[in-house]
Amino acid sequence: MVDKQSNLIDVGRVTSVFGIKGWVKVHSDTEPPENIAGYSPWWLKTRHGVKAMEVEEFQPHGKGFIARFKGVDDRDGAEALARVTIAIERSQLPPLAPEEYYWHQLEGLKVINEYEGEPQVLGCVKHLLETGANDVLVVAPTEDSLDDRERLVPYVPGQFVKQVDLVEGLIRVEWDPDF
Structure with missing residues (x-):
């Protein structure tokens, strides 16, 4: 971390x-x-x-x-x-284009899930994995999270990752919480 x-x-x-x-x-x-x-x-x-x-x-x-x-x-x-x-x-580190982030900027951010209804906290980004197809957020549970499961959420902006807000320390995702 x-x-x-x-x-x-x-x-x-x-x-x-x-x-x-x-x-x-x-x-x-x-x-x-x-x-x-x-x-x-x-x-x-x-x-x-x-x-x-x-x-x-x-x-x-x-x-x-x-x-x-x-x-x-x-x-x-x-x-x-x-x-x-x-x-x-x-x-x-060289500057990035808008909407691009270094992994260290995403680690520790709270992940809010907006999948089908009421927003729910999934946890916070523990670290990221490189899989070849796309990077994956490893989301660890926190005290205020939906449950105590660790989740793997593909880092695909626009599809699963809806917003990254570094100022608020949040990532908004749409991800089936059963995965």
Whole structure:
């Protein structure tokens, strides 16, 4: 879940070390995945706090990427940075067209269902899933929701998603609550 107070947005992870010269394996959550290389600095969320790191080298490797940070030249240094989240500052994200949203903007919003009648609270957006055909809102129940079920609602604006209101913190949907 995104911390709405933080200026940092999670964009990937350092998964493990690669070789003996300070390289690490990187998993990117950006779209397209190689866009992660365009952000600088990377803020690594280590167990000792958040640390800004400059990527000195970056390249594709297998289904992911490998990177080497400035000042990290051996396996021990890389090991200290393995298994951490990579974040960037919100201000680094490019602006979007109207009616487009970053996933982090939708996470935590209350979901109101307007399917056949009286509006009902389904819960709040826990996170999103990428399925290929369309993204899916994972809606977790809340104290004021219709019931205690988690629901998957396709993020299809105009069809199932009727309105996103970032100011009010709401998403209005038309979704059969039995699904």
